Amino acid sequence: MSRLALGRYSRYLSRLKPLPHLNHPLPFSSSAASSQDGAACHTGPPPIRVGLTESAGRAVFATRRIGSGDLIHTAKPVLTCPSLLSLDSVCYLCLKKLMGSAKFRDRGVFYCSQECQDNAKGFYDVETRGDWSSFVDYCSTHNFKYPLMVKRLSCMVILGALSADCLDILQPATLSSAMISKIEDGYGLLWNAFRKANFTEDDVAFLTKQWYTGILARIRINAFRIDLVGGSCGEDLLSLAAASVEGEGAVGHAVYMLPSFYNHDCDPNAHIFWLQNADARLMTLRDVEEGEELRICYIDASMGYEARQTLLSQGFGFCCNCLRCQSRD
Numbered sequence: 022m023s024r025l026a027l028g029r030y031s032r033y034l035s036r037l038k039p040l041p042h043l044n045h046p047l048p049f050s051s052s053a054a055s056s057q058d059g060a061a062c063h064t065g066p067p068p069i070r071v072g073l074t075e076s077a078g079r080a081v082f083a084t085r086r087i088g089s090g091d092l093i094h095t096a097k098p099v100l101t102c103p104s105l106l107s108l109d110s111v112c113y114l115c116l117k118k119l120m121g122s123a124k125f126r127d128r129g130v131f132y133c134s135q136e137c138q139d140n141a142k143g144f145y146d147v148e149t150r151g152d153w154s155s156f157v158d159y160c161s162t163h164n165f166k167y168p169l170m171v172k173r174l175s176c177m178v179i180l181g182a183l184s185a186d187c188l189d190i191l192q193p194a195t196l197s198s199a200m201i202s203k204i205e206d207g208y209g210l211l212w213n214a215f216r217k218a219n220f221t222e223d224d225v226a227f228l229t230k231q232w233y234t235g236i237l238a239r240i241r242i243n244a245f246r247i248d249l250v251g252g253s254c255g256e257d258l259l260s261l262a263a264a265s266v267e268g269e270g271a272v273g274h275a276v277y278m279l280p281s282f283y284n285h286d287c288d289p290n291a292h293i294f295w296l297q298n299a300d301a302r303l304m305t306l307r308d309v310e311e312g313e314e315l316r317i318c319y320i321d322a323s324m325g326y327e328a329r330q331t332l333l334s335q336g337f338g339f340c341c342n343c344l345r346c347q348s349r350d
């Protein structure tokens with residue numbers, strides 16, 4: 022698997038098998054969850070804060086007790102990108118599957134709604150001015166997904182929809198020199214495409230090699246692979262989370278702010294999942310006490326100790342020291 026293609030999500034969590042007494046309807050939804058979710062809405066901020074840990078950088082902590090199976094908060098993506106294989110079947114902006122739903126077509130791509138089509142103007146009016154074939158070929162040949170996200174982000178920056186430093190707060194990966202050299206090939210192709218499309222030096226002044234590499238280093242650690250579960254939030258969350266383990270495959274990738282501060286655990290107490298589109302939902306997998314750190318699993322938790330350690334070290338640059346790893350399980 023390409024290092025750039027490493028997904029950051031949990032596809033299997035043995036703990037997700039819902040226990041009978043946990044099969045209750047959603048009892049709580051943070052203020053970040055919309056009332057359209059069919060959930061009872063609490064007012065006020067979500068019951069979490071971002072703080073520092075001793076050995077794992079920043080982290081998310083519960084500010085009160087949160088019951089098992091509760092929705093902690095929802096999160097809108099800062100940046101989305103459909104996989105190349107999903108281009109005809111998902112909304113170009115929110116990644117919702119288009120099967121059976123309305124399709125809004127705009128200059129060769131599809132949206133699930135007029136709203137998504139309008140919101141995508143924040144990058145698509147720039148994107149349609151360029152010829153991206155060499156850049157897309159490079160991504161397809163190497164099976165790289167993340168450079169396509171940088172392309173979309175670049176278009177958003179040019180149109181003023183996002184600022185060039187919008188992801189600076191996220192932790193960057195440490196990139197090897199071999200990776201940097203592959204990344205630089207992509208940078209050259211992207212730069213050429215913008216220049217051939219007659220964007221001025223001023224328009225693309227932010228698009229330096231350093232910026233491009235820094236964004237990819239952040240996306241590498243913080244992008245989530247989006248596997249849609251389907252269903253609605255009125256359903257039991259633990260069942261929906263379990264369904265996310267057996268998703269059909271990724272529809273694309275997305276970057277978020279708050280979810281990026283969740284650290285990893287091979288036996289996590291929280292889980293991130295997606296229902297109909299790239300709006301993320303964070304939920305607890307067991308009771309969490311006030312002050313406890315909330316952690317999700319970045320990888321396939323069904324793997325053995327050695328495989329997990331290798332993946333976390335190569336993909337995310339850390340050695341996992343969670344209780345499960347300490348017991349070599």
Ligand SMILES: C[S@@+](CC[C@H](N)C(=O)[O-])C[C@H]1O[C@@H](n2cnc3c(N)ncnc32)[C@H](O)[C@@H]1O
Pocket residue numbers: 076077078079080191192242243281282283284285286337338339340341342343
């Ligand atoms: C998505 S970020 C999580 C937030 C991060 N701690 C921060 O300060 O932005 C992933 C990075 O956090 C650190 N991290 C996450 N889980 C960890 C763990 N269990 N042990 C050590 N470091 C961890 C690693 O540096 C990893 O690359």
